[in-house]
Amino acid sequence: MTVAGVDIGSNTAKAVIMDNGDILATSLIMTGHQSRLAGRRALDLALREAGLEEGDIALIVATGYGRLTTDFTDQKVTEITCHAKGAHSVQPEARTVIDLGGQDSKVIAVGENGKVVDFVMNDKCAAGTGRFLEVMAAALEIELDNMGEVSLESESPASISSVCTVFAESEVVSRVAEGTNKMDIVAGIHQAIASRIYAMTVRVPFKEKVIMTGGVARNIGVVRALEKRLETSLVVPEMPQHMGALGAAIIAEERAGA
Amino acid sequence: MVAEEGRKLYLKIDATDRMKQLMTEYYIDAKGAEGTDRPICWITSGGPVEFLIAMDVIPIYPENHGAMCGASKMGVQLAEVAEGLGFSGDLCSYARLDIGSAITHGGPIGGLPRPDFLLCCNNICGTVQKWYEELARYFEVPMFLMDTPFIHKTTYEHATEYVRKQCLELVAFLEEQTGREFSLERFAEVAMLSVEGIELWKEVLKTAEHRPSPLTCFDAFIHMALIVTLRGTPEVVEYYRLLKGEMEKRIENGISAVPEEKHRLIWDNIPIWFEMRNLGQLFARNNTCLVADTYTTAWAIDIKIDDPLTSMADAYTGIYLNISIDLMFEKLLALIERFSADGVVMHSNRSCKPYSLGQYDLARMVTERTGKPVLMIEADMTDSRAYSEAQVRDRVEAFIESFP
Structure with a gap:
């Protein structure tokens, strides 16, 4: 099962695509003044890197300040919960x-x-x-x-x-x-x-x-x-900026599987 | 899980219309009294209003007006007037916007009616004294200061006596200002109505012990207006009977204030007036009801009819802001227990130093004793420049996400 986590921060937007616990692709772009578009672009970039389309993704969880304005994500979780989750996964x-x-x-x-x-x-x-x-x-x-x-x-x-x-x-x-x-x-x-x-x-x-x-x-x-x-x-961690998006992807995996 | 969008997150309380009517009548009457022989006295929120009511003096509460200005999102523009005069931005925003409104007649009701004299009780803070001294100079009117000793551990007889004697001095002050004679009989009657109103207000707040709760603290913040401003009048008694009836009916019919109440929290400190609606909806959307608070209970004081002066001296000295952290902790613990709360939300209020100082210690004490978490949010009761909506939303949601 493939899932995605998108973290739209004040400065950068990040996406992580995961498949059964493995990271398939990541992306990172500047958020700029339109955070909704930034999230979308970050996700598209990661999808392209993974060679996937949005339809292949079972669940998308958004986090970060821009999470509330996204319309392409399924669920929204705060970055506090996501960073804890992401950090825990790389360093239990x-x-x-x-x-x-x-x-x-x-x-x-x-x-x-x-x-x-x-x-x-x-x-x-x-x-x-x-x-x-x-x-x-x-x-x-x-x-x-x-x-x-x-x-x-x-x-x-x-x-x-x-x-x-x-x-x-x-x-x-x-x-x-x-x-x-x-x-x-x-x-x-x-x-x-x-x-x-x-x-x-x-x-x-x-x-x-x-x-x-x-x-x-x-x-x-x-x-x-x-x-x-x-x-x-x-x-x-190797990619400290991606911990929020990673956490969001892990939460997506948990929830999609539940 | 966040409640579905589009559901009704706020349930209107029918009695609100009656309260608005009473408050409107009160302000129209008070404004109409300006320049007549009906005396007007500005009074601090923790002041003994019963004396004014008993002497047919119209009480005016700059703090209640401050809350109105804040809720109407007019706090900043009025505060800026005071800041322009050189008052520090670190000064209480109620004081700043009250001074701004006094000068410009700004605010949702075009300013407050001019006072004939002032009654300042320092049981809520030390700022009020300097603030009222400013008002006294500006309006060129006399001010009565009631000094209530801080309670570290317990009340002492001599402290009670000190405040009781000031009650007598206040009576003499009022007689001199109004040219009327104080009637102990009338005072006892007012005190009795005050007690009745307070008891009903306590019972209204108590309905929130029910799970799910029929009201939130955001409702209480609005409906406290009458117990603050007009206690001691029959209208207040009648109003809280109405409100209590409505809350009891909600419980009977299984109606809750928050559509799906899952978590119950206690609020600490003065409301963030300009953000009440958003905050109320934010918590409701996250299935969380703020079931009680340390603020509205401040007016749930005990007055004994057989000795109103002594019991009033004790009651006005012992309010939440005039006691030590250890005593505050006891009160907070009692609220957590009584209302079966899962945690506490503390508003670290940039304006209100006595309320906010020590909150981190209180938070630690609560968690150590009960294991329950405490969320701290930084804001100001009326100055929206000290508030970041996105940050607060983030903290609130993360806090609720961390509940099992």
Whole structure:
């Protein structure tokens, strides 16, 4: 039986097609301003990669912020439940999921069965999210994808005291004006994020193993900074951004089989 | 499983029409009294209104008006007026929009009638004192402050006496302001009607103990208006008798407020007035009924007829916002138990510090003691700029998905 999970996030839309527990195809595109179309396109891309048509799919589960506006999906589940499910499938021993996405950061406590036990989310403020990093990358004129590597070279991270995106940006601009090294500023930004996520993580409270999902997990600088704060190593799956879509596909499989 | 789309998620309460009529009459009457010899007093929501009713003073509640402005989605524009004058955006949004409305006569009813004097009771917060001092300066009217000592563990005789004496001072203040004489007989009559109204209100809320519940806390938030503003009048007694009858009839006929009630939750903090309808539907769509709350029960106070002054002093001192977290926890636990709730939704209200401070501790205490989960949502009672609909929807749905 073939199923699909589609995760329409604030930044990227992802799809995963599964057949009896095996991943057949995945896709990832920018969401842009029309999230409904983005979900559709992500699914179409994955279908093409798998050489399938929509009619071949038994059940499609949507997740992410754009889930409610889709009309081509059968069921809708929140990304909190889906990330827990996806992360559990790649790392069954994980009891804590740190998901840092485009506009949300979440820390999820997961049970042995992959179900959500508890979760904490950032407040309305976007500090610590992918969007926060994007703004900082723009202020520093460096590529988002390079931030992680760049920060690892820092020996004395700059102090970025604010976790508010707007205030932190002006702090970064001040550091630039003072002539602080880019690598130190970036490392400081990562520490600020780690500090904020740390506060959320201990509130859950966290249990090992800890797995990190979402786009920010691709930033090795944030991962290292978090590991230092939490005093534990983080598991980063091969495709951290796809964990929500994967979870949605697994839920589709469970429900289609039920 | 989410309830099918297109089903009726909200069941209208028939009595609502009567309540709207009473509230409309109240505001029309109050506005008509402006500039006449009928005195108008602005009073805080936790203030002892019985004294005003007994002296034929028209009570006006800026907080009730704040809720109306919020529900009409006019909170932000009024708050901006106050912010433009230099009031901090971190100040309580009721205070900000009340100040904005006082200056511009803005809001759904064109502002409140001008007060002749003010009655401020600090049992709900410390902000009200500064807020009412602003009003007193702006309107150039006198203000009476009733100071209720915070209860850490228990009430003390001297504290009760301190508040009881202030009740007597309030009487003298009112006599001076109105030029009328206070009648203990009339006061006892009002207190009796107040008790009757409060008892009926408690019974209305109690009907939600039934599974499935005939009402949600979103209904209670709307129908509390009269117990807040006009308790001590016969109309209130008559109204809650009507409402109680309707709820009992729903139970008899097997009618529930939420079409398919599966989960039952308790709400903590002031409602998010501008988002009530959406939130009510969101929970209903997810087969969840908010069966009780810590807010509307704040007006379910005990007044004893044989000694109204002393019991009022105790009742007004002991309200939910004037007690320690340990005591709040006891009340919350009792609600969870009494209403067979599966968990708690806490509104971390940017405006209301005394209500929101300590919620994380309360949440932890609830889960430790009962094993029941608590959901925290960040918002503001009337300032929609502090609210993100998509985030809250996500949290609510994920919370409900995590139920067995």
